[in-house]
Amino acid sequence: MKKKLSIVDIANELNVSKTTISFILNGRAQEKRISNDLVERVMKHVAEVGYKPNSLAKSLRTGKSNTIGLMVEDISNPFFASIARLIEDRAYVNGYKIIYCSTDNDTNKTKDLIGMFRDRHVDGYIMAPPEGIEEDIQSLIKDGMPVVLFDRHLPGVKTDFIEVDNLFSTYNATKHLMDQGFKNIAFVTFASHQTQMMDRVKGYRDAIISNGFKPPIIKEIPFNQDEEQIMAPLRDFVKANPDIDAILFGTNHIGTCGLKVLNELGKKAPTDVAVISFDDYDVFKLHSPPVTAIAQPVEAIADNVITVLLEKLNDRSSSAKPQSIVLKTDLRIRNSSLKG
Amino acid sequence: MKKKLSIVDIANELNVSKTTISFILNGRAQEKRISNDLVERVMKHVAEVGYKPNSLAKSLRTGKSNTIGLMVEDISNPFFASIARLIEDRAYVNGYKIIYCSTDNDTNKTKDLIGMFRDRHVDGYIMAPPEGIEEDIQSLIKDGMPVVLFDRHLPGVKTDFIEVDNLFSTYNATKHLMDQGFKNIAFVTFASHQTQMMDRVKGYRDAIISNGFKPPIIKEIPFNQDEEQIMAPLRDFVKANPDIDAILFGTNHIGTCGLKVLNELGKKAPTDVAVISFDDYDVFKLHSPPVTAIAQPVEAIADNVITVLLEKLNDRSSSAKPQSIVLKTDLRIRNSSLKG
DNA sequence: TTTTAATACTAAATCGGTTAACTATAAATA
DNA sequence: TATTTATAGTTAACCGATTTAGTATTAAAA
Numbered sequence: 229m230k231k232k233l234s235i236v237d238i239a240n241e242l243n244v245s246k247t248t249i250s251f252i253l254n255g256r257a258q259e260k261r262i263s264n265d266l267v268e269r270v271m272k273h274v275a276e277v278g279y280k281p282n283s284l285a286k287s288l289r290t291g292k293s294n295t296i297g298l299m300v301e302d303i304s305n306p307f308f309a310s311i312a313r314l315i316e317d318r319a320y321v322n323g324y325k326i327i328y329c330s331t332d333n334d335t336n337k338t339k340d341l342i343g344m345f346r347d348r349h350v351d352g353y354i355m356a357p358p359e360g361i362e363e364d365i366q367s368l369i370k371d372g373m374p375v376v377l378f379d380r381h382l383p384g385v386k387t388d389f390i391e392v393d394n395l396f397s398t399y400n401a402t403k404h405l406m407d408q409g410f411k412n413i414a415f416v417t418f419a420s421h422q423t424q425m426m427d428r429v430k431g432y433r434d435a436i437i438s439n440g441f442k443p444p445i446i447k448e449i450p451f452n453q454d455e456e457q458i459m460a461p462l463r464d465f466v467k468a469n470p471d472i473d474a475i476l477f478g479t480n481h482i483g484t485c486g487l488k489v490l491n492e493l494g495k496k497a498p499t500d501v502a503v504i505s506f507d508d509y510d511v512f513k514l515h516s517p518p519v520t521a522i523a524q525p526v527e528a529i530a531d532n533v534i535t536v537l538l539e540k541l542n543d544r545s546s547s548a549k550p551q552s553i554v555l556k557t558d559l560r561i562r563n564s565s566l567k568g
Numbered sequence: 569m570k571k572k573l574s575i576v577d578i579a580n581e582l583n584v585s586k587t588t589i590s591f592i593l594n595g596r597a598q599e600k601r602i603s604n605d606l607v608e609r610v611m612k613h614v615a616e617v618g619y620k621p622n623s624l625a626k627s628l629r630t631g632k633s634n635t636i637g638l639m640v641e642d643i644s645n646p647f648f649a650s651i652a653r654l655i656e657d658r659a660y661v662n663g664y665k666i667i668y669c670s671t672d673n674d675t676n677k678t679k680d681l682i683g684m685f686r687d688r689h690v691d692g693y694i695m696a697p698p699e700g701i702e703e704d705i706q707s708l709i710k711d712g713m714p715v716v717l718f719d720r721h722l723p724g725v726k727t728d729f730i731e732v733d734n735l736f737s738t739y740n741a742t743k744h745l746m747d748q749g750f751k752n753i754a755f756v757t758f759a760s761h762q763t764q765m766m767d768r769v770k771g772y773r774d775a776i777i778s779n780g781f782k783p784p785i786i787k788e789i790p791f792n793q794d795e796e797q798i799m800a801p802l803r804d805f806v807k808a809n810p811d812i813d814a815i816l817f818g819t820n821h822i823g824t825c826g827l828k829v830l831n832e833l834g835k836k837a838p839t840d841v842a843v844i845s846f847d848d849y850d851v852f853k854l855h856s857p858p859v860t861a862i863a864q865p866v867e868a869i870a871d872n873v874i875t876v877l878l879e880k881l882n883d884r885s886s887s888a889k890p891q892s893i894v895l896k897t898d899l900r901i902r903n904s905s906l907k908g
Numbered sequence: 909t910t911t912t913a914a915t916a917c918t919a920a921a922t923c924g925g926t927t928a929a930c931t932a933t934a935a936a937t938a
Numbered sequence: 939t940a941t942t943t944a945t946a947g948t949t950a951a952c953c954g955a956t957t958t959a960g961t962a963t964t965a966a967a968a
Contacts (some may be wrong), residue, residue: 234924245948250926262946281686284633285924286951289625295667304648304653313644318671325684327667330653333696344665347623483606484850491854510824514831516856565902574954585918592954601915625954626924 232553233279242273242504249274253281271444275411282434287349288312296537297345298328299338299355301379306509307420307480307524308356311378314530315354322538324351333451335360338413359421360399378533380424388540390532390553394424397557398431401504404520404559406439408567410474410502413441416462416486419477429505430480445472449482458485466493466501473501474565480507480521487515497564504565508558517563525555582613586651589614593621601800606680610883627689635684636877638640638668639678639695640717646849647820648696648866651718655694660880662689673701673760673791682708692877697722699761712882718873720764721892725794728880730872730893737862738771741816741844744860744899746772746779748907750842753781755834756802756826759788768846770817785812789822798825806833806841808862814839814905820847820861826853844905865895 239246249270251260257267296319300308308330316326317554327350331338335358342364346351352374357365362384368375369387377389405413405568415432417425429446436444447465452458458481466472466489477483484503490501497503497517503513508523532553579586589610591600597607627633636659638649648670656666667690667712671678675698683694693708696719705725708715738755745753755772757765769786775786787805789798792840798821806812806829817823825846830841837843837852837857848863872893 235926247927247950248927248946253945254926264948266946273955280630280687282681282688282689282924285953286625286926288622288924289926291953293624302653303656304646304649305641306649308648309644309649316669320684322925325688326669327665329656329666343620344660345621348665349622351626358876399709422965432966436832438904487854509856511850514824514827514851514853546870556859562726575956576954586955587920587957588916591917594956601917603916622954625923626936626956628925628954629956631923832924 231304232282232349233277235279235281238270238274238277238279241277242270270469274471275555287327291349293351294323294351295325295327295348295350297344297350297353297355298386299331299341299357300328301329301333301356301542303328304330305481306508307526307553310526311530311533314527315534318530318534322534328561331356331358332453333358339364345543352376352541354378354533354537356380372375374537376533376537376540378529380422384425386550388534388536388550388552390529390555391424392453392524392529392557394427395434395561396397398428398437398476398478400559401520402432403439404437404561405474405476405502405504406441407563407566408498408502410567411422411441412445412469412472413467413474414445414447414469414472415476415478416447416465416482417467418447418451420451425478430478440518445469451548455485458482462486462489463492466490466495474498475501477503477505478512480505480509483507483519487511487519502521502565502567508560515564520562521560521563522561523558525557528555530555572622575616575619575621578610578614578617581617582610582721584610591745606863626863628726628823629816631689632691632704633689634663634692635665635667636686637667637688637693639670639681639685639688639697640704641696641698643668643671644670645821647847647866650866651870651873654867655874656800657876658870662874671698672793673698678781679704692716692881694718694877696720698839714877716870716873716877716880720762723763728876729888729893730869730876730895731764731862731865732895732897734870735768735771735774737766737846737899738816738818740771740899741771741860743779744901745782745814745816745842745844745905746775748838748842748905750783750856750907752809753814753816754787754809754812755816755818756787756789756821756822758791760791764819770881785809795825798822799829802826802829803832804828806835814838815841815843817843817845820845820849822850823847823859823861824851826860827851829837839908842907844884844899848900853903855904859892860902860905861900863900864896865897868895 235249236244239241239249240266248262250265251257252262252270298315300314302310303309303312314327319326329341331410338358338361356379356538357377362382365375365382365385379391381389402413433444443446449458449461462485479484504520508521512519512521536551573584575589577587586601592602592607592610638652638655640652643649643652652668659666669681678698678701685857692714692718697717700725701859703724705722707714709727715727718730721729742753773784789801792798802825817826835841844860846862848861852859876891
């Protein structure tokens with residue numbers, strides 16, 4: 229029932245101008261030569277009545293919203309959820325709130341969402357960008373907005389990004405399978421022109437070719453929300469290629485679907501077909517046999533993302549050249565990729 | 569570079585007052601008797617220059633922010649992540665943005681976060697509340713804020729909530745284990761006084777007692793972020809109770825940790841110990857043997873939550889008695905709980 | 909013809925802060 | 939003594955919208 233207090237109420241109750249209150253609350257008392265006596269009185273009263281400045285009014289005037297826009301592919305994907313969680317924590321500690329959304333890798337949806345974020349005056353953007361929004365990002369940057377990309381980057385866009393060494397990761401995983409003696413190694417992934425996906429394919433391909441193996445076997449599945457739409461083509465692929473003895477999956481989601489398909493078809497890893505997936509998580513650790521996975525350093529990714537963004541937020545003018553941070557992955561070798 | 573357009577710019581360019589622009593853009597042209605001619609001219613120009621009203625200013629004036637605060641226990645938990653995802657989608661469609669945060673079941677953190685949300689003028693709250701914040705919620709409600717709880721509720725607080733029939737769910741699952749012939753059935757869960765946890769314990773206990781079984785075996789683990797802090801006591805418990813032939817886990821997280829511990833100790837389900845967990849997800853579906861789980865209807869939960877909240881947002885005055893929606897779970901019986 | 913009503917808008921206050929520019933007094937310096 | 943400097947604040951404009959109360963013109967009714 230009690231209406232919210234405004235700065236004017238505080239000012240009136242103390243017989244001081246609201247300017248003075250504002251200066252004190254913003255730590256500019258010294259600079260503005262407000263007496264310690266008054267500062268104390270104001271602080272005491274503010275604490276007593278529990279006054280909190282209206283952040284909307286503040287944002288309207290200052291142009292800063294203390295909000296960060298976070299766009300991931302899908303917040304219900306464990307990889308993105310973990311990163312979102314870590315970013316959230318660090319952001320709150322630094323006085324920033326997170327507004328998030330899932331892009332579904334949909335270019336138009338993402339454009340809309342950027343519009344919404346813009347409209348909300350977010351102070352900075354963290355995103356795992358889909359294809360086709362180079363221009364929108366470019367325009368954000370041109371307008372002076374701090375933008376940090378992660379998981380992938382946009383080749384034409386000069387801004388900071390944090391990602392892992394995708395090429396080496398799949399190269400290494402493929403190499404591991406070859407070392408174990410597997411001969412017909414397939415790579416199954418989402419159809420995508422995103423940098424991380426291109427690199428993952430290339431890493432696999434390079435490994436296969438540079439070791440004189442038969443032509444690479446690459447199966448691309450269209451990105452889809454509906455699990456069955458992913459499993460159906462996967463099922464066909466596995467059935468149609470009985471000679472494949474190892475599969476490297478390009479993401480946790482497709483890896484999980486792959487495991488389901490293999491289970492359905494009664495194929496056991498690694499005897500029937502060895503398995504490695506990108507992104508490590510509980511499903512792979514707990515699977516029988518446990519699944520070898522390329523673990524991304526989620527803490528390090530989140531840490532770097534938020535650190536870089538906070539740097540940019542604190543030093544808007546700095547036109548230091550964009551940082552490209554590439555982190556190492558960890559191939560967690562488990563039974564699913566070990567022969568005998 | 570181009571500075572953002574304001575309503576004054578539009579007004580000046582068209583030689584019209586900003587009041588008129590505002591009326592037109594807010595669909596009050598008819599009501600305010602603005603000529604169709606002018607309406608058309610304004611709309612055309614606005615579309616051409618791509619003017620978008622500053623939502624901060626709008627919010628400041630109207631007191632509405634078109635933002636919903638979403639507080640979950642932990643966004644990186646698949647159960648909450650899925651629900652968050654579904655709520656997000658529905659919210660965006662209805663013109664609302666989501667600000668979210670993870671409470672970690674920490675009362676003080678949650679109080680802080682409520683303060684932040686309040687400060688941000690969110691229009692409504694969706695939360696899976698921890699214990700001990702009855703007063704804070706009460707105060708939100710008293711101030712006329714729409715609050716919808718889910719996953720659990722607060723006994724003293726009269727507001728809408730959506731949850732599942734926890735008591736029946738664990739009763740039913742326990743019954744299933746007894747029907748299968750298991751004799752020493754334990755219930756392992758997080759130590760908590762939250763309603764959903766109390767109900768889950770009670771469901772288990774009722775089943776055990778009403779069927780004349782030996783005293784219930786209940787192991788409570790302190791809630792913790794760190795997985796090892798959960799696994800250690802679990803390990804001790806399993807080792808110390810070799811006669812247990814079935815375990816019902818109270819949440820997906822503890823269920824997952826439980827599976828890890830059982831795997832470590834070389835205990836196979838269901839021959840060594842049968843397993844059922846609350847919350848169904850990929851880990852359980854893909855486990856060998858697949859794990860019987862109590863699946864919550866996440867879509868229905870999310871749908872009901874957002875529907876109820878939107879109702880309250882659209883009809884603030886309505887002091888209709890709070891709704892308590894209780895949804896059914898689905899016991900997905902898999903090998904881990906089947907004898908022979 | 910005067911009054912009333914309808915039409916088509918506008919001026920100015922307001923939301924709750926921040927901030928540039930200014931004032932009034934006392935103390936220090938020239 | 940006159941001028942400068944430091945101290946301790948205040949006034950009023952501003953951010954960009956919404957909204958109440960009002961104006962000017964024309965048409966209809968009395």
